[in-house]
Structure formats: structure tokens, C-alpha cells
Amino acid sequence: MIELAGIVLSLLTFLILSIFPLTVNFSDQYLLKYKFYKYDFLLINLLINFVLLLLLSFTKINLSYYFIFLVFLSLSFNLVLFFRDKTFFSRFNEINFLYFILINLIIFIFIAKDPTLSWDSQKNWFYKSQSFFYNYNFFDLDKILGVDYYPHLGSYLWGFFWKNSLLNYEYSGRFIYVFVFCYLYFQFVIF
Numbered sequence: 001m002i003e004l005a006g007i008v009l010s011l012l013t014f015l016i017l018s019i020f021p022l023t024v025n026f027s028d029q030y031l032l033k034y035k036f037y038k039y040d041f042l043l044i045n046l047l048i049n050f051v052l053l054l055l056l057s058f059t060k061i062n063l064s065y066y067f068i069f070l071v072f073l074s075l076s077f078n079l080v081l082f083f084r085d086k087t088f089f090s091r092f093n094e095i096n097f098l099y100f101i102l103i104n105l106i107i108f109i110f111i112a113k114d115p116t117l118s119w120d121s122q123k124n125w126f127y128k129s130q131s132f133f134y135n136y137n138f139f140d141l142d143k144i145l146g147v148d149y150y151p152h153l154g155s156y157l158w159g160f161f162w163k164n165s166l167l168n169y170e171y172s173g174r175f176i177y178v179f180v181f182c183y184l185y186f187q188f189v190i191f
Helices: 002-018 024-031 040-056 063-084 095-113 119-133 138-143 153-163 170-190
Strands: none
Touching: 002 040, 002 063, 002 095, 002 170, 040 063, 040 153, 040 170, 063 153, 095 170, 119 138, 119 153, 119 170, 153 170
């Protein structure tokens, strides 16, 4: 039961991070004007957050402090918007968005049930994400096992969400890949 609560909390964390720094009102004011789709601001927010995380990977900033700061800032801005705008959650009250949540939860549960890694993940990506889990940065990767020329953002995201999950299990860091994949699939096919 605790694992299920951790999985739901991971999904809520991803949703919270995807509605900040650009708000729902931004999508109404600007994106629809330029013929963007309704949920494109979620993708733009994820990209902004991933670029910030990429820049943080070159520093010695503790991942937990940044995570707490980001979640607190996102929650506070969105709570203010919620109390100002009564139609805040009605924008997400669609059956497609509920399917998106449900499919993410189902895939998260399957990953938690069988958290096996492929050969490439075991030999290259895992060690990099583990080093980020232990608060190393980009400049410490030359001492890590695995291929040097692989990009580090994916393993940094893995280590970041692994470190800042309720469960603190390795597979919880991989949920971000499923979230982004499902979002892109829903964005281009269903939304």
C-alpha cells in the first residue's frame, strides 16, 4: 500500500512540475492565440524545468533542496491561481486527461512490479544516475563506470527523481520517462 501511495505521489509530483512556471492562464492568453494545443503549456513547462535541471547538473547544489524549492514554488503559485480563478481545475476535467492519468498509473505499477533493467541500462546509465543520486555533478562522471560519451541529462533526471521520491527506490526515478512518453503520445494522438 505504501508503494502505491508513493507511485501516486510521484505522478502528482510530475503533474505539479509540469504546471509551473507557465500557468494555465498562460495557455489561455498566449498559446491559443498562436494556434497551440490546449496542453502544450505542460510540455513547455517540462522543457523549462529540464533545462534548469541540466544547468544544475553542472553545480554542486543539493538535489533535495532544489526539488523542495521547486515543488513549494509551484504549489504556492498554483494555489494562488486556484483561489483567484474558479475554473482552474475545470480545464483538466476531461476524459482524455483522466485516461492520461490512468495509463501513467498502470505503467508505473508495472515498472514497480518488475523493475528489471536492460543490459545498456545496467552497464552505462545506472551508474551515472546513481552518481547523481549521491549528489555528484557532471564533472565527477569521468570516474564512473560506463561509456563516457553518452549524454548525461537522462541519467540526471533518473537520479533526480530517484533521490526525491517518497519510496527512494531506483525504479521511481524512471517514472519520468514514462510520464514524458505518455504525455507526448497523448499530445500528438489524443489531445
